[in-house]
Amino acid sequence: MQRLAILASGSGSNAEKIMEHFQKSKKASVALIASNKTDVFVLERAKKFQVPTFTFSRKEMQEGKLLEKLKQEKIDWVILAGFLLKIPEDLIRAFPDRMVNIHPALLPNYGGKGMYGMHVHEAVKAAGDESTGITIHLVNENYDEGKIIFQAATAIDPSDTPEDIAQKVHALEHRYFPEVIDSLIK
Numbered sequence: 412m413q414r415l416a417i418l419a420s421g422s423g424s425n426a427e428k429i430m431e432h433f434q435k436s437k438k439a440s441v442a443l444i445a446s447n448k449t450d451v452f453v454l455e456r457a458k459k460f461q462v463p464t465f466t467f468s469r470k471e472m473q474e475g476k477l478l479e480k481l482k483q484e485k486i487d488w489v490i491l492a493g494f495l496l497k498i499p500e501d502l503i504r505a506f507p508d509r510m511v512n513i514h515p516a517l518l519p520n521y522g523g524k525g526m527y528g529m530h531v532h533e534a535v536k537a538a539g540d541e542s543t544g545i546t547i548h549l550v551n552e553n554y555d556e557g558k559i560i561f562q563a564a565t566a567i568d569p570s571d572t573p574e575d576i577a578q579k580v581h582a583l584e585h586r587y588f589p590e591v592i593d594s595l596i597k
């Protein structure tokens with residue numbers, strides 16, 4: 412049985428879909444929800460699924476506390492689902508080809524520093540793009556530049572607001588992220 416840890420900094424709607432998906436799986440289970448915030452909804456969602464949680468500060472992560480915890484919990488795969496801190500290199504190196512991120516746009520567009528959450532959808536709207544989508548990729552030292560595993564696109568209507576775009580992107584994420592993770596796990 413492979414053990415997954417999900418790192419999330421916010422609401423955790425993707426984390427919930429992943430917990431739901433692996434609830435009855437015979438090959439993997441969500442063993443930990445870890446967050447750099449103590450007051451975010453993802454921690455409530457974890458309770459609902461009786462998944463243990465772990466919270467840490469940026470400094471503690473940089474000092475190796477998160478890596479220590481992941482080792483202690485014998486984690487095989489690290490899933491970033493709306494995790495907004497830069498991951499230290501030693502942590503990335505500890506999970507070669509076993510750290511997966513979801514990005515709410517079609518990389519290489521709208522990636523890099525400052526491009527997260529609503530900032531991405533606002534930039535897509537401002538550019539007048541006719542479509543956007545999701546990218547699921549492995550994490551390497553340059554955050555949004557790891558090997559792309561999966562992308563899916565959705566059309567943008569000229570009348571769509573950034574919030575409408577966010578909703579469309581979330582729908583794609585919820586539909587595909589759990590099954591793409593499942594397909595990676597042998």
Ligand code: GAR
Pocket residue numbers: 419421422423424425426492493494495513514515526527528531580581584
């Ligand atoms: C998701 O849309 C995810 O793609 C994005 O944060 C959102 C989290 O939503 N991640 C990034 O922007 C990372 N650069 P959720 O908390 O409801 O799953």
